[in-house]
Amino acid sequence: MRMRRTYLTQAFTLLKQNRLFSMLYIAGTGLAIAMTVVVAVVYYVKLAPIYPERNRDNTLYLTHVSFKSEQEAMTYQSALSYRALQEWIYPLKNVVEVSARFDNATDYYVQPADRSGDFRPVQKLVDPAFFRIYELQFLEGHPFTEADLASGIHTAVISDDIARRLFGTTEGVVGRSFSMDYVNYRVCGVVRGASFLTGRSYAQIYVPYSVGLNYKEPGTSSFPYCGQFNVTFLVKDNIQAEALCTEIKDLVRRVNAQYKGQWQMELWEQPTSHALSVFKDYPADTSFSSWKVAGHLILMLLVLLIVPSLNLSGLIASRMESRLSEMGVRKAFGASRSTLLSQVMWENFFLTLVGGLLGLLVAWSMLYVGREWIFMLFDSWPMDIAEGANLYVSGEMLFAPVVFIVAFVLCLILNLLSALWPAWTSLRKPIVYSCLLYTSDAADDLTR
Numbered sequence: 001m002r003m004r005r006t007y008l009t010q011a012f013t014l015l016k017q018n019r020l021f022s023m024l025y026i027a028g029t030g031l032a033i034a035m036t037v038v039v040a041v042v043y044y045v046k047l048a049p050i051y052p053e054r055n056r057d058n059t060l061y062l063t064h065v066s067f068k069s070e071q072e073a074m075t076y077q078s079a080l081s082y083r084a085l086q087e088w089i090y091p092l093k094n095v096v097e098v099s100a101r102f103d104n105a106t107d108y109y110v111q112p113a114d115r116s117g118d119f120r121p122v123q124k125l126v127d128p129a130f131f132r133i134y135e136l137q138f139l140e141g142h143p144f145t146e147a148d149l150a151s152g153i154h155t156a157v158i159s160d161d162i163a164r165r166l167f168g169t170t171e172g173v174v175g176r177s178f179s180m181d182y183v184n185y186r187v188c189g190v191v192r193g194a195s196f197l198t199g200r201s202y203a204q205i206y207v208p209y210s211v212g213l214n215y216k217e218p219g220t221s222s223f224p225y226c227g228q229f230n231v232t233f234l235v236k237d238n239i240q241a242e243a244l245c246t247e248i249k250d251l252v253r254r255v256n257a258q259y260k261g262q263w264q265m266e267l268w269e270q271p272t273s274h275a276l277s278v279f280k281d282y283p284a285d286t287s288f289s290s291w292k293v294a295g296h297l298i299l300m301l302l303v304l305l306i307v308p309s310l311n312l313s314g315l316i317a318s319r320m321e322s323r324l325s326e327m328g329v330r331k332a333f334g335a336s337r338s339t340l341l342s343q344v345m346w347e348n349f350f351l352t353l354v355g356g357l358l359g360l361l362v363a364w365s366m367l368y369v370g371r372e373w374i375f376m377l378f379d380s381w382p383m384d385i386a387e388g389a390n391l392y393v394s395g396e397m398l399f400a401p402v403v404f405i406v407a408f409v410l411c412l413i414l415n416l417l418s419a420l421w422p423a424w425t426s427l428r429k430p431i432v433y434s435c436l437l438y439t440s441d442a443a444d445d446l447t448r
Contacts, residue, residue, distance in 0.1 A: 021319055022351060025312060029355025030362060032308035033410050036301065037363035040406045042375055045197050045397050046278045052136045053198050053274075055234055058096075059133065060241060060271035062089075062231040062248075064283050067223040069263050074222070077284075079103060081218040081227025088251055089231055094243040097234040099129035102209035104228060110205075111179040112166060121162060122202065122386045125209035131157070133234045134201040141174035141189030144208055148188075152210040156185040159193035161390055162204045180205070196389040197375050197397070200232070200274075204390070223263060233271055245271065305413060312418035316348065317425075341423055348419040349411070356411040364398055 049056050065084075068075045080089065085100050092098060102125040109118040124130075131143040136157075144155045156178075163170045166178050170190050177184045185207065194202050209215055209229075219226040235241045248271065256264050268283040279293045367374055371393050372385060385391060 018319070021315060025315055025348075025351045026355040026358060028308050028312050028315075029352050029411075029414055030358035032304060032414060033356050033359030033407060034362040034366065036304045036410055037360060037403060037407055038366055038374065039300065039304070041363065041367055041398065041403055042378060043278075044400060044402055045375060045393075047275055048400065048402065050198065050396050051192075051394070052134045052194050052201050054135050055133060056274040058235050058237065058241070059200075059274045060233040060235065060244065061274070061277055062233070062267065062271045064268075064270070065226060066266040066268075066284065067226055067263050068266070069222065070261055072222075076220060076223050076226055078219045078226040078228070080229045080231065081225050082216045082229065083218065084225040084227065085229055085231070088225075088255070092233075092244065092247060092251075094235070094240050094247050095233050096236055096240075097129045097132050099127055099133050099232045099234075100209065100229045101126050101130070101232070102212045102215050102229055104212045104215070106213065108180050108205075110162075110166070111182065113178070119388060120386065121204040122196070122389050123205045123207065124203035125212050125215075126206055127209060130201075130206070130232075133232055136191040136194070136201070139170055139190045139192055140172075141187065143206075144188050149208040149210050152208065154183055154185045154211055155188045155208065156180075157189040157191060157206040158187055159191055159204045159390070161193050163187075163190050193390050195394060195397075196385060196391040197371075197393070202389075204388075225265070231271075241273070305410070305417065309414055309417035312414070313422055316419050317422035344423040345415065345419055348423075349415045352411045352415045352418075356407050360403075360407055367398065368393055 047056065053059070063079060064077060065080055066075060066077045080100075089098060089100065104125055107120055108123050109120050111118050127149050128143050128146055139160060141157070143157055144153070148155050158166075158173075160170045163173050167173050167176060173187050173190050175187065177186050179185075185205075193204070196202050215228075217227075218224045219228065233244060235244055248267065252265055252267055259265075266284075270283050272280065272283060276290075279290075280288050371391055
């Protein structure tokens with residue numbers, strides 16, 4: 001421990017003595033780590049269990065279905081209909097919860113009581129199970145009930161930012177009404193708003209899907225089971241997820257046998273896990289390959305790490321040449337090669353840590369300032385950010401332990417890649433060569 005403290009003290013002294021080298025090294029390390037941390041945080045926000053999507057690991061989605069007519073040359077792709085929900089989805093056994101969301105194309109506008117002007121909120125038409133899958137924190141009130149859904153009552157759960165906009169407060173809001181498309185909705189609950197980045201669950205107003213126009217009607221008369229409902233499943237674990245997939249495959253087989261000669265249904269590999277849905281834009285994409293995605297991510301990581309490491313390695317090699325005389329003298333007094341190598345590695349690790357901290361600060365600044373586009377950077381079809389949507393980056397997203405672990409591991413890797421080889425090759429040079437350099441340097445000093 002004392003030896004390491006000595007190495008770090010010497011590294012701090014060298015940092016002050018060789019300011020240009022130190023600044024270049026820290027800047028290069030910081031830039032590499034900043035870029036990599038940005039990528040890590042973007043995918044962390046997409047994949048990790050964060051508020052209110054804390055059940056992502058046990059969540060599956062069924063979003064698309066294809067119906068192909070065997071009598072006519074026609075294929076229809078859409079989501080599921082209300083009839084499909086009642087006959088196929090809700091009776092499934094291998095689930096903890098199943099929720100349906102009605103994707104109505106209609107834009108809803110709120111008419112504020114202060115007549116400040118109509119505005120279009122982000123809205124979701126869901127069922128009560130939605131609030132059991134997504135753990136939205138209720139500040140007041142409760143979700144709407146199954147009875148509300150069945151009767152089509154105009155009730156709503158609203159986010160705290162909408163509550164403040166409509167009523168000026170988040171307290172005492174339950175039971176009050178607001179106008180949306182000139183229809184009065186009664187507030188039954190107020191939730192702590194999430195970020196638009198958690199797109200599966202984010203909305204400012206949640207209402208029963210039964211208030212949607214023609215929600216029971218199929219998308220086409222030819223295929224009564226196609227419609228506008230996306231389905232989300234919550235399972236206990238991977239075993240139940242596999243059982244659910246098997247149950248749905250059996251369902252498809254039975255349905256196709258029942259309607260053989262009329263039409264055939266295709267669900268591809270759905271339901272899809274949350275992790276897979278992040279990388280696979282469309283379930284019917286036959287060109288998708290998990291290995292291709294993994295290879296792309298690994299290649300991107302290698303570029304972000306190896307290119308800066310090569311540049312830093314050149315800097316360290318140049319610095320080691322100037323320190324050969326010092327190393328030769330220490331060898332002459334009995335210092336082993338491993339001791340000297342350990343010293344060089346600790347010195348460079350100190351600079352790498354400083355660069356890593358700088359990189360974290362730069363990454364967090366970039367993510368906050370550029371949050372409207374950075375988090376959509378790797379999407380094939382970036383989401384349109386609705387006007388007034390709450391697009392914030394929470395501390396849970398930025399300061400997650402995973403982010404710090406990634407940054408620390410990157411520091412270690414950069415240190416090993418950039419410092420180990422030039423330090424090792426320099427220290428392998430004969431002690432006589434190093435001492436001759438020291439003698440030459442001393443003679444030059446005397447000449448001056």
